[in-house]
Amino acid sequence: MNLKELAAIIIRDAQKPLSPVEIWEIAEPQGYKEKLGLTGRTIPTTIGAQLYVDIKDNPDSVFLKIKTKPTRFYLKDLLHNDDTSLIYNQPTTKSVHKNKSYSERDLHSLLSYYVYTYHSIYTKTIFHENSAKKSYAQWQHPDMVGVFYPMELWESEIYEVVNFTGNQPVKMFSYELKKELTFSNLRESYFQAVSNSSWANEGYLVASEIDRSDDFMSEIIRLSNSFGIGLISLITANPDDSEIIIQARQKDILDIEMMNKISQINPNFKEFLMRIKIDLNSKEIRKEKFDKIIESDELIKKF
Numbered sequence: 001m002n003l004k005e006l007a008a009i010i011i012r013d014a015q016k017p018l019s020p021v022e023i024w025e026i027a028e029p030q031g032y033k034e035k036l037g038l039t040g041r042t043i044p045t046t047i048g049a050q051l052y053v054d055i056k057d058n059p060d061s062v063f064l065k066i067k068t069k070p071t072r073f074y075l076k077d078l079l080h081n082d083d084t085s086l087i088y089n090q091p092t093t094k095s096v097h098k099n100k101s102y103s104e105r106d107l108h109s110l111l112s113y114y115v116y117t118y119h120s121i122y123t124k125t126i127f128h129e130n131s132a133k134k135s136y137a138q139w140q141h142p143d144m145v146g147v148f149y150p151m152e153l154w155e156s157e158i159y160e161v162v163n164f165t166g167n168q169p170v171k172m173f174s175y176e177l178k179k180e181l182t183f184s185n186l187r188e189s190y191f192q193a194v195s196n197s198s199w200a201n202e203g204y205l206v207a208s209e210i211d212r213s214d215d216f217m218s219e220i221i222r223l224s225n226s227f228g229i230g231l232i233s234l235i236t237a238n239p240d241d242s243e244i245i246i247q248a249r250q251k252d253i254l255d256i257e258m259m260n261k262i263s264q265i266n267p268n269f270k271e272f273l274m275r276i277k278i279d280l281n282s283k284e285i286r287k288e289k290f291d292k293i294i295e296s297d298e299l300i301k302k303f
Contacts, residue, residue, distance in 0.1 A: 003047050004054055006032060008062055008075060017072035020048035020247075042225045045246050049221050049231075052245050057212050071243065102236070102303055104179050108144060110234045110299055111175060111206055112291045114242040121146040121173060122290040124272045131266045141262045142196040142203075145272055146173035149285055169280060172254060174200035175232075181207035183216060190220070193229045199258035202248035206232040210245075221246065236303035239296045 001009075010023045018026070024044045027033075033043070051073050054061045064079060066072045108125050115121040123146045131140065148171040174197035178189050189205060197203025210233055211217075220231060230248030235241040263270040279285050287293075294302070 001036060003036075003043075003050050004063075006036065007047055007051060007073065011073065011075050012078065015078065017066040017068065017074040019068075019070045019072045020044040020051070021070075022072070023047055042249070045224060046221055049217060049246050052243065053212060053214075053217050065243075102179075104143075104177055106302070107177050107179065107206070107208055107234055108291065109294045109302070110208070110236065110239055110242070111144060111177065111232070113239050113293055113296065113299060114232075114234065115146055115173075116293050117240075117296075118242075119148070121148045122285070122287065123175070124268065124275075124290050126266055126268045126272070128266075130268055132264070140196070141266055141269055142174040142193070143177045144175040144291075145200070145269065146175065147171070147272075147276055148173070149279065170276060171202070172200045174203040175206050176204070178205070178207045180209040181205070182211045183219075186216070186220065186223075190223050190227070190229060194227050197229065199255040199262065201251050201254065202230065203228070204230040204232050204244075204248055206234060208234040208236050224249075237300070239299045 006027055007018075007020075007023050010026050011018055014026065021044045024047060028043075032038070051063050052065075055063050055065060062075055062077070064074045064076055066074050105125075108123075112123045115123060123144050125144050126141050128141075128143075150169065150171070174193075176189065176193035176196055178185065181189060189207075193203055193205040210231075224230065224246045228249030228251075230244060231246040233243050233245050235243075259269075259273065263273060275286070275289050
């Protein structure tokens, strides 16, 4: 039995859509880790990546992606007709999109839309050309940063308690963007993301054209299991189909020393931190101070 077969069994038994984490939370107590000879703590990441690739590349896949937060997977033969509105658009081709008419920086608006719409994350572009040490900037800070304010979901009393106890009231993200991700640039791109995200709670490598071969996905899953960087696929033809393929490993503590170093190098990053401070003090998030969110239909026209 492989992980895809295991996922199908667990979903069928549950009779409801499940996320990779939920699949493994059910499977592990049943002894499947030992039965399948699995090792490591990132098995849900591998399950999610394998299901994602199977849906993308296999027209006969038994799985479907369901529009939930987080994304959940279901079986085609369990789906009722009245549930079809919940399904993400299914791919019709295995080929990697090769539209070269846009630049890497054009992808920033696409990422801003995706993470804001589906994960409530506010982003800011960090311009390398503004850095004090331009020749090394691409290895010192990411292309984009993001912040999630859980206080948007909290009652005011909860926010006061969190603030009083000194708990971290926000979650910060680091994004390294590439137009294309293949074996030819995987290692350089991946370790660039590792270098640039050490300060953040979660770090991601983001691309619009990703090699979907089994060998490539196996290699990036191996790297992610070792170093914790996640992978996001941006879909220029339909931004709402963009997807976290591999969830980043979360770090609970921010690297303050590294954040201070980046602030000294780049004014955009310093402005990002100042903005968060102001928003937390005022208890009001100024959306217009972050990267502008362009709606999906406008992004489609753009690309």
